[in-house]
Every structure is written in C-alpha cells, then in structure tokens.
Amino acid sequence: MVARQDQKLSRSALVGLVVGSMVGAGIFAVPSNFGQSTGGLGAIIAWGIAGVGMLMLAFVFQTLAQRRPDLDTGIYAYAREGFGSYLGFATAVGYWMGACLADVACLVLIKATLGQFFPVFGDGTTVAAIAGASVLLWATHWLVLRGVKQAAALNTIATVAKLVPLAIFIVVAAAAFEADVFVLNFRGDDALGHTSLAAQVRGTMLVTVFVFVGIEGASVYSRYARRREDVGAATVLGFLGVLCLLVLVTLLSYGVLLRPELAALPTPALAGIMAAIVGPWGRAFISVGLLISVLGNYLSWSLLAAEVMHSAAKNGVMPAFLARENAREAPMAALWLTNIVIQVFLVLTNFAEYAFTMALKMTGSMTLLPYLLVAAYGLKLAWTGETYESAPHERRRDQWRGGVATVYAASMLWAGGLKFLLLSAILYAPATALYALARREQGARIFSVPELLVFLVLVAAAAAGAVALHNGAISI
Template sequence: MNNRTVSMRTLIALIIGSTVGAGIFSIPQNIGSVAGPGAMLIGWTIAGVGMLAVAFVFHILARRKPHLDSGVYAYARVGLGDYVGFSSAWGYWLGSVIAQVGYATLFFSTLGHYVPIFSDDHPVVSAVAVSALTWLVFGVVARGVSQAAFLTTLTTIVKILPLLCFVIIVAFVGFSWEKFTIDFWATNGNVGSVFEQVQGIMVYTVWVFIGVEGASVYSRQARSRSDVGRATVIGFVAVLLLLVSISSLSFGVLTQQELAALPDNSMASVLEAVVGPWGAALISAGLCLSVLGAYVSWQMLCAEPLALMAMDGLIPRKIGAINSRGAAWMAQLISTIVIQLFIIVFFLNETTYVSMVQLATNLYLVPYLFSAIYLVMLATRGKGLTHPHAGSRFDDSGPEIPRQENQKHLLVGVVAAVYSVWLFYAAEPQYVLFGAIAMVPGLIPYVWTRLYRKEKVFNAFEWVVVTVVVVAAIAGIVSLVNGSLSL
C-alpha cells in the first residue's frame, strides 16, 4: 500500500505554518533594539545560509536514517551517546516550555492595549491569566483532544493574512527610502559596531525560524524524496523573504531608535504609524488569534520529548504513561507544572518577553548543534561515536552513500555546526549560563534511570559534555549569588 500522499504544496504549507509564529510580530523591535538597516541585512544573510543548512541537516538525516523516528533528539543519541541525546531532548523540551510562557505573555500584553486589566500595570493579573490559560489547555490535551486539520489550516491563514497586509500597505504607502538610508549603519544609535550589531540580532533570527526543520518529519510520506528538498528550499525562502521584508520596511517607517522603543507587538505600532489605530488593531488581532490557535499544539509539543525519552528508557517509563484517550498525561502534567513554575519565576523577576526568547533559543540550539555534528561524522567516517543499541531501532547502520553525495552532506553539516557554535558565541553570556543551570536538573532522572537499569552512565564524549554543562552552571549560580547575573 502506497502511503506517499503528502504533496509538495502541502509540505511547503507545513514549513511556513510551523515556522511563522508569534515571534515575527515582534521582529521590528527585536532587530531595531540592537542593529541598524545595514547590519540587519547582513544578519539575515548569515541567518538565511545558516538556518537553511540546519533545515537540510534534518532533511538529510531523515533520508539516511529513516528508522530514527523519535524526534530530533534521536540523531544526537545514535551518533554521540545516550546522554547527548537526552540533553538534546531536555533542551528542546525546556525551550518549548519557556516559549509557551513567552507566547502567553505576548498575547496578554497585546490584549492589554485594548483591555486595560491585562496591561503592564497589573502584572499579577497577567500572571494569573497566563496560568489559567496553561491549565485550561492541559485539561484539553489530557483528554486526548487535538486540533483538527482544518483548524491548523485556518490558523496559518489567520497568521499570514495580516503579515501580507502589513507588507503591501507599508511598501506602497508608508515606506521612505530616505528614512531607511539616513543612518544605514546605526552610527547614531548607540548599538555598537557593525559586527556587534550583527552579533546582537543572531538569536532573534533563530527564534523566528524555530520549526523550519519540521518538513523532514514528513519525508517518508512525501510523494517523492526530491519533493522534500524542493519544498524545504521554497518554504524557507518564502519565510525568509517575509521576515526580511517586514524588517526592512519597518526601518523605512521609523528610525532605529524609534523601533527600539516599541512594545513587544511592534509590527502593530509600525503599521499604526502608517495608517492609524486600525492598522494596530489588525496586526494585534492577527497576533492574538495566531497565538491562541497554536497554543494547544505547542503545549502538546512540550510533552513530546519527555514522553519519547520515557518510552525509549532514558528516564523513568512511567513519565511516558498513556491514558485511555491516547494522551501522554504524565508528561503533559509535568510540562504544565514546569510551565507554571517558570510563570512564577519570570513574573517575580519581571522577566521580559525578549529575555524569554533569548533563553528559549539557547536551549533549542542544543539539538541543532549535536545533529549537525552527527551528520559531519556520517559524512566523514560513516558512523557516530558509539553504538550501544546495535540491532535495535537506534542502530547506527545505514546504506552506503556515494562519495559525491557524502561531500555535499559534509558541507551542509559543517556549515550548520559552525553556525550553531557561532550562535552560542553571539548569545549574551547570561542566557548561556542560565541555559546551563536549566540543563543540570535533568541529570537527576537520567543518572537514576541509568543506575537502575545497570547501564553505563556516560561515555568519554559525554563526560566532556557533562563537565562543560556543570562548570557553566556553577559559574551561573555563583554569578546569581553575587548579584552579577539576572534575567
């Protein structure tokens, strides 16, 4: 029976739908706060090459290892060891948890412009509202209820239409070439050198591309393998053009300093400067509907890494328990509790949406980096570092790849790995340290499970990874204690 039913058009829609999220609505302020138009264009060029390489890493690995279907962490686990796979899943899970808090915060702060009770003047009300929304969604997904296909399609349309309206209206009505070029390199903006500006926008460019690897999941269902590659390029270029258009057009309406001073939903403010209040209302409605439409899916995604690791024996299997309605209720409950804890911590510390974005992005980078390293290993030596699961579905074996194709895979892997390392370097140090602190608690269930199963805890490479994480976490804790580190 042929199950290759996903067309290239559908694959393109999946890429665009999974990549374009709430982050795009805040991109004018995010970019404007750290860079001018010139550095912005350089940054998007680097991000375009780097994130396309990351997307192709997952596409190539899906083709070379079609039996590895336990999410993005499976590649890191097979190639570099169980703990590296676990840390990739743990990072992806925590990134998703923090992203949930960020999305809900952005939703209620936007709503606060129209419903004063949710404004920044009432942080406790917003915290309670975010908590209530989180537990309401848990109640839905724990019953095994998921969004229907038509709702996902509707959500994508709701997201894209306001963005297209923004591009068309601003391009033909509000854009000023003189304003765009008057301080092209932001020499008057107190944002540093061009290099520092480019460095500053890197995390934001990754944030708005999270999910671009999603097309590789559907490789086996595509009508042809070549469709996946073409869809990845077309979908990625479409999203990149949309992001570059919104960023560039915004600099033609407001100066870099004006953009930097905007609220989180900065696209609304830019359009309001062009056409008045109804423009802000249009964009705000698109953002709110987009966040609400995707919130259930993202909260379900939060639980997926935990459930997969439990099913694969990396953490206690009870965490992956499935109820009678087919929902991983224990993983959902743990994820919801952790989301609630982050809500409390973030609101007590008055953490901004931008800080949540930077922290979540650093955690998302973990599986990106390790998957790229695995592809480099496959292209150079044909296998990963360890093979503790030979003969199982985590076996590292695979078909022989022609030399010329391997060279292409090596180039993609190297570009993605270098780009991922550069992103860690470009990130603000405090978010790297906070990310390390967040990784350490995962050692408890992982080590306990390995000891309980009487399995080797770490291989040589994993000891290096653990040492780096623990040392960074200790440095972060010391900095927290002496007051030099804060969110």
C-alpha cells in the same frame, strides 16, 4: 507504538507544523528587537547569516530524514545515534526546555497585547496576566489530550489565518515605504556613532535563532507522516516561506519609522508600526492577527514539547512514566510535566525585568545545543560515508551542508554570550536527574567517563551561573 492511519499527517499538515512553530511571537516583535541593535545593513547581514545557516540545517534535517528513516523521533534520535545517550538526553531536554520557554514567550505576548486595551494585563507579567495565561495553558492542555491529529488540524487552520494579517502588513508597509527613512536607518549607528557593524549584527543573533526555532517541527513528528519524503520537503518549504516573511517585515519597517522610534515601540512592534501608517485601527487589526498567530504558535510548541519528551522516554533516555499515552494516543504524562514546568516559568515572569525578551533569547539559547548536535551528526554521517554506499556523489555536498550548519550553530552559541550559556546550564544541570532515573530503571551505568566529564563541566557552569545571579552579575 505506531500511529494509526487516521492519525497520519499529510505534507500540508507537516508544513503547517513547521510554519506554525516558526511564525508566532517573534515575527511581531522583530522590528523593535532589530531596531534596538542594528540598522538596515546589519539586518541584511544578520538575515543573510541566519538564512544560510538555517537553510543548511534544514537540508541536514532533510538528508537525515531520507538516510536514516529508522530514526523516526527526529532531533533527539539523531543526537543519541551520533554521540551517545547522555548527549541524546541533553538534546531532548534542551529542546524541551526551549519549547517550554517559547510557550512562555507566547503567553506573555498574548497578555501584553491585550494589555494595550485592558490595562489590568499590563506588559503581560501582572498577576492578572499570569492568571489569564494559566487558564489558557490548561485549556490547551485539555485540547492536546484529545489527540495529536485534532490539535495538528487546528494548528493548520491557525497557520493559514495568521498569514493573512502579515500579508496585509507587508502590502501596507510597502506602500508607505520611504527611501529617505530607510537610508537614515541603513548604517545603524548609535547617537555617538560608536557601535560597530559586527557588534550590531551580534546583538541580533539570538533573535534570529528564536524566530527560526521550529524548523524541525516536521522531523519531530516524522513518525506521524503519511510519506517519509514529506518530512524533508516540509522542512525546506516551511523554512523558505518564513525567511521571506521575516526579511520583508524587518526591512520594510526601516522605511517607515526611524530606528530610535522602532527601538522604543512596545510589544508587539508591528502594531505600533501599523498604527503609525494608518491610524489607531491598524493597532487593533495587527493585535487581532497577533492573537491568532501566537495562539497557533503556542499550540504548535505544546505539541512539540510533549512529543519530544514522550519519544525520548520510549527510547529509554527519559523515565518510563513519560512514555504513557491516553486512549487517543496523546502523550499524556509528557504533556502534564511540560505544562507544569511552563506554569512555573510563568510565575517567574513576574520577577523578570523584560520577561518577553528574556524568554525569547533563552529559547534561542536552549535550542542551540540540540541544533549543533544534529548538524554535527549530519556532518559525521557524510564524513564516514555511512548510508552513502549507493550514492557517493552526494557525500561531498552533504559534508559541506553539515559543516556549514555545525559552524553556524557553534557561532550562535558564542554570539549569545556568557550570560545565556550560564543561564542555560542552570536549567540543564538539575534536569539530569531525569536521565539518572531512566538509567537506574534500566539497570545501566549512568555515565561513561567522557559523559561524566561533560556533566561535571555542566555542573560547574550551573554553579557559576547561580553565584552570578545571586551577586547580581547577571540578571533575568
């Protein structure tokens, strides 16, 4: 179904989806997460790596939007076109799971923030916090069912509102910045001086992935764009703006508090830094800004998660029931499944030791495979020369961009470590039942021989992860 004209999104709305998806839970916690792993030098290197890698990925999305306008469902469609149905499915379900986990991180952070003023919510994982988060979950469910256009408009308003407290924080932190403190934090050595710079940088990598997840927001919603060229422009513009915000927030924080103090800050870290600068009212100010920001971020992820499942179902890789829409063209069935899964994850946060950090890093881990496959498809397209017949001079440039983005995504999978690969496999393997159901509906063979080998490796990894969880070798 083609979206009606009154459901079409402008370039500013598409930029709002990109920025709204990226600016949320992560940016308010970044100073503490970085403080736990590295100092100023490691942060500069980490943002440099992430900035180059993600910029190349943004360029890949921009190029694919221009060269394959027929693939109007974004991240899932690119992987399927390049590498077949099962890896297309894996991209869709991995991105969807990552979006669900991002929503969980948002909900936990909202309740943890309220917990600073209302102790009943604690760290965001108490029974009262989970109950309150569940109410918010299903209220948003009702909002999205009223239509994507209305929800996207609200997201644009929330995106503008969330940038105001961040801008004020940057101004205040810049005024309070002390060069001596920054110098003490620069090397990031631990108490014994044993932490290598490479280890420090590696410790931040999944965090950097998490805060950039959402870069593909405009691509996922490309079928709603008024003009196709707005999709790529919105992706690059949104990314560059968010990168500047993240670098400023991180580096300015190293000039306000010493690294051990940053590492010890409770979530949200920005509230603690603001309180250290201006007093208790600063905590309340940032907390209000965070609530606005994360609510908008949560709405963005609700939209993206349901849209990916809905689009995959329309293209035959998910079961047909997930393609159902209501009278307002909202992806009704996909939204129900998405929010049921989020509800289950919310309940599980009560058993996690550090629920917010776990949800944050698992989001990064689950979305890396989709990013890797999209980057690899961009590289494949440029390498084979498909669609470049009329513009051969652009081919080498796009080969470099696709190659760098592919290496970056693969490196991030390695940097995340074995634990998160195994935990991701535990989610990927059982979700394959959806793929089998879809193939059965079509009367098609479930796996080709290469796809069966991929699935068997995935099952083995999931089994190893389950055993490791049971034995306590890894934990959540």
